Amino acid sequence: MIKLLGKPVADSILAKVLKRTQNFTQKWNRPPQLAVVIVGEDPASILYTRKKEQKAKELGMDHRTIALPATASPAFVYSVIQELNQDRDVDGILIQRPLPRSFFEGEVLFWISPEKDVDAFHPLNAGKLFLGFPIFLPCTPSGVMTLLEYYQISPRGKIACVIGRSSIVGKPMVALLTQADATVIHCNSKTPQLSKLTQQADILIVAAGKMEFINKDYVQKGATVIDVGIHRDSKGKIVGDVLFEDVATKASAITPVPGGIGVMTIALLMQNTITAAELRKKI
Amino acid sequence: MIKLLGKPVADSILAKVLKRTQNFTQKWNRPPQLAVVIVGEDPASILYTRKKEQKAKELGMDHRTIALPATASPAFVYSVIQELNQDRDVDGILIQRPLPRSFFEGEVLFWISPEKDVDAFHPLNAGKLFLGFPIFLPCTPSGVMTLLEYYQISPRGKIACVIGRSSIVGKPMVALLTQADATVIHCNSKTPQLSKLTQQADILIVAAGKMEFINKDYVQKGATVIDVGIHRDSKGKIVGDVLFEDVATKASAITPVPGGIGVMTIALLMQNTITAAELRKKI
Numbered sequence: 001m002i003k004l005l006g007k008p009v010a011d012s013i014l015a016k017v018l019k020r021t022q023n024f025t026q027k028w029n030r031p032p033q034l035a036v037v038i039v040g041e042d043p044a045s046i047l048y049t050r051k052k053e054q055k056a057k058e059l060g061m062d063h064r065t066i067a068l069p070a071t072a073s074p075a076f077v078y079s080v081i082q083e084l085n086q087d088r089d090v091d092g093i094l095i096q097r098p099l100p101r102s103f104f105e106g107e108v109l110f111w112i113s114p115e116k117d118v119d120a121f122h123p124l125n126a127g128k129l130f131l132g133f134p135i136f137l138p139c140t141p142s143g144v145m146t147l148l149e150y151y152q153i154s155p156r157g158k159i160a161c162v163i164g165r166s167s168i169v170g171k172p173m174v175a176l177l178t179q180a181d182a183t184v185i186h187c188n189s190k191t192p193q194l195s196k197l198t199q200q201a202d203i204l205i206v207a208a209g210k211m212e213f214i215n216k217d218y219v220q221k222g223a224t225v226i227d228v229g230i231h232r233d234s235k236g237k238i239v240g241d242v243l244f245e246d247v248a249t250k251a252s253a254i255t256p257v258p259g260g261i262g263v264m265t266i267a268l269l270m271q272n273t274i275t276a277a278e279l280r281k282k283i
Numbered sequence: 284m285i286k287l288l289g290k291p292v293a294d295s296i297l298a299k300v301l302k303r304t305q306n307f308t309q310k311w312n313r314p315p316q317l318a319v320v321i322v323g324e325d326p327a328s329i330l331y332t333r334k335k336e337q338k339a340k341e342l343g344m345d346h347r348t349i350a351l352p353a354t355a356s357p358a359f360v361y362s363v364i365q366e367l368n369q370d371r372d373v374d375g376i377l378i379q380r381p382l383p384r385s386f387f388e389g390e391v392l393f394w395i396s397p398e399k400d401v402d403a404f405h406p407l408n409a410g411k412l413f414l415g416f417p418i419f420l421p422c423t424p425s426g427v428m429t430l431l432e433y434y435q436i437s438p439r440g441k442i443a444c445v446i447g448r449s450s451i452v453g454k455p456m457v458a459l460l461t462q463a464d465a466t467v468i469h470c471n472s473k474t475p476q477l478s479k480l481t482q483q484a485d486i487l488i489v490a491a492g493k494m495e496f497i498n499k500d501y502v503q504k505g506a507t508v509i510d511v512g513i514h515r516d517s518k519g520k521i522v523g524d525v526l527f528e529d530v531a532t533k534a535s536a537i538t539p540v541p542g543g544i545g546v547m548t549i550a551l552l553m554q555n556t557i558t559a560a561e562l563r564k565k566i
Contacts, residue, residue, distance in 0.1 A: 106416055127410025130458070131450050133389055157473045159480075165461055167414050174457070174469070175413070178448055183474040184467075186457070190440045191466040197442075200480075 002151065002253040004226070006143075006263035009150040013267040014059065020274045021059050024281075032277035033062035034118065034269075035084050038096040039077055039103075040070030045096045055266050061273060064090070074103050078111055085113040091277035092118035094269075115280060118272040126167070130175050135279070136272045141173040143264030144205060144226055145180065153203065153224050153253065155182035161201035163187045163194070163214075163241075169207040169228055177203075194218065206241040214242040216250040225254040228261050285434065285536040287509070289426075289546035292433040296550040297342065303557045304342050307564075315560035316345035317401065317552075318367050321379040322360060322386075323353030328379045338549050344556060347373070357386050361394055368396040374560035375401035377552075398563060401555040409450070413458050418562070419555045424456040426547030427488060427509055428463065436486065436507050436536065438465035444484035446470045446477070446497075446524075452490040452511055460486075477501070489524040497525040499533040508537040511544050 025031045034056050038049050049065055056063035066080060077095075084093050093116045095108060114124045120136035128134050137145075148155065160182040164170035170186070177184045185197050189208075198204055198218040206214050207228035219225060229241030240257030248254055255261055308314045317339050321332050332348055339346035349363060360378075367376050376399045378391060397407045403419035411417050420428075431438065443465040447453035453469070460467045468480050472491075481487055481501040489497050490511035502508060512524025523540030531537055538544055 109414070123410030123414055124407045125410070126413050127406035127408070130409050130413040130454060131392070131406055157475055159475070171413060171458075171461070175454075178454070178469055178471070181471065181473045183471065183480065184469045186461055186467045186469065188461070188464065188466065190464045192440055192442070197466065197483075 001248055001251060004147060004151055004224075004253050004255040004260060006147060006255065006260050009147050010263050010267035012150065013146065013264075013271055014055075017267070017270045017274050018059050020278070021061055024274065024277055025060060028281060030089060031060055031062045032091045032274050033064065033089055034092045034094075034273045035064045035066060035087075035090050036094055036096060037066045037068065037077065037080060037084075039068045039072055040100050042098065045098070049096055052266060052269065055270055056273070059270055061270070062089075070100050074107070077103070081111045085116060090116065091280055092116055092273040094119045116276055118269060118276055120172075120272070121168070126172070129172055132179055136275065137176070137268070138168060138172045139265045139268040139272065140169050140207075140228060140261065141176050142268045143261055144173060144228070145176050146268070147226070147255070147261065147264060148203070148224070151253065155180040155203055157181060157183075158202040159183050159185065159200055160203040160205065161185040161187060161198050162205045162207065163191075163198070164207035164209065164228070166207065166209075173205055173207065177205075208241050210241055212239055212241065212243045215246045216243075219247050219250050221250050222252045223250075225251045226261065227255050227257050230257060230262055284531055284534060287430060287434055287507075287536050287538040287543060289430060289538065289543045292426075292430050293546050293550035295433065296429065296547075296554055297338075300550070300553045300557050301342050303561070304344055307557065307560055308343060311564060313372060314343055314345045315374045315557050316347065316372055317375045317377075317556045318347040318349060318370075318373050319377055319379060320349045320351065320360065320363060320367075322351045322355055323383050325381065328381070332379055334549060335552065338553055339556070342553055344553070345372075353383050357390070360386070364394045368399060373399065374563055375399055375556040377402045399559055401552060401559055403455075403555065404451070409455070412455055415462055419558065420459070420551070421451060421455045422548045422551035422555065423452050423490075423511060423544065424459050425551045426544055427456060427511070428459050429551070430509070430538070430544065430547060431486070431507070434536065438463040438486055440464060440466075441485040442466050442468065442483055443486040443488065444468040444470060444481050445488045445490065446474075446481070447490035447492065447511070449490065449492075456488055456490065460488075491524050493524055495522055495524065495526045498529045499526075502530050502533050504533050505535045506533075508534045509544065510538050510540050513540060513545055 053063045093112045114122045120138040160177045165188045195218045203224045205226045211231040227240035227242040238258045336346045367373050376395045397405045403421040443460045448471045478501045486507045488509045494514040510523035510525040521541045
């Protein structure tokens, strides 16, 4: 059984991002710049934002965090984003989720200019992904694909099963696997006899948001299992959607939580940021 | 076994489109207008274009066919589309496929304004569909969903299998079925042991573009089978991707070819045109 660690994959991505960042900075006399807008004081969001800031700095990127109070109106936040869209020195922008309830996600998705949309949440970027010619890839599913490639697990001609249909993970995951020539079984909370389907998967990707609910009965012997979930159990331990110790006895390869997909996401965000910076200079 | 005829479904759609068209015309003192751009002289394209024109006229819509020679440059066709985009009296625009080889589909997709894009091919419309808040639905997959609804075959909690992954049928079909709470198995030409997967489907949708290749061995007893294919066999007979007589002995419901999904597509195009007209007046 191979433990699919995210760190070596993230490191190999970041090494390339570092080089591209250095080249960009030398050529254009300024570093690429990532702007993160955070509304309110959700502790997890603050932590994630700091991690992004730290990583950007390590790579020599400029980073700006725009922290707004939870009481900031959608109209005000929109105007802040508009300024960033127009700022020629800002290459990538993201809005940290979750947003306060006064924000309507279906509108917010359109705020960031598609060419600065490093989270790839804008419907235009989603459409390009769906149709098969993406500019930016959403960080988590892109992290899964990069990890599979690093460990030489090809989805081509394989059966992949994805549990979960969020716009951020499940749906783009299915699109990327289909484009990689996998046959994809897409399961959701309404799926009857879930284990009968998951047992057919050569590659099982779990993004259900349910703590440790996939045990070995759901897994085909020798399958690759990718756990996108992240939870804190009653003892305060970080765990995934997959019961690791149990599934590890049957799978041929499995991502741990923490240390699997989670560590990939920031690396892919940094990759999207340098890509955005390079593309904007070509326009 | 129920034969899932498209005509009663198309008629029920068109009856509603007719009423909406009459209301629109009365309210805005002009009928909705559909513009079809056709490049070259592909006989099938000319036939389809005439059918669209005829149906639009029957409904009291204005219809304009812009027929350009096969030698028209992409830049010229683009300028024609730009004029139509800006023409306040044009509500819906479509470019008849296939286009001559000098056209790059990845560019053409962006030409028609998303709000006039009645084929729903623009990446922004594809992205809205993918994320779950479509404005226009691509006509063929939307036709399939409407037909299922008409015959009270709900995809919710069912296993649906889609064969084919074109941007026009297969991919949006998967997105719509997922949004309708189906579990979707998405197969393609690289799928191993195809029949093992298709046999699990409560609803099997075949959009593979291979003449009569689905026989009863691929079908679960009692399944609903939707045939999106259209071919002319060696005797000149119109047939689908499904071997109708054979599969009819095992399926509980099946669409004929011709007379099934094909007749739905134009109805859905007309529906998108009146929707486009109404939405533009609300802007």
